[in-house]
Amino acid sequence: MFPRPRYVFLDDRGMSTVEYSLGLLVAAAFAMILFGIVQSGSVEDGLTGLIDRALNFTG
Template identity: 45%
Template sequence: MGRRRGRWAIRRIRRAGRARARSDAGMTTAEYAVGTLGACALAAGLYKVVTSPAVIGALTDVLDRALHAT
């Protein structure tokens, strides 16, 4: 009787593992979507900063000084 219970317990654990794996099947897609959205938001923010007049002026000044250094 001890062996039967052990086999039953192993089957139950395997079944639970399979059910858990099935329920998380779409989770990675959702995580990728949220990560992609975050990366796009960060890129949009950086683009706004880099294309602002203050940053463009500073970069132009740095490049102008570097190219005309004596």
């Protein structure tokens, strides 16, 4: 029946794994949103036009 030392509650050994997994989830969600934006009609047409102009450039 001894009181627990205070430093036991300040231990954060598992935080790096949790932060890593949350970072991966956020990155995946951001990639899905960005992919959806790029696949929209106007953005896709703009990017296709930009790539077409770059490939057909006669400087």
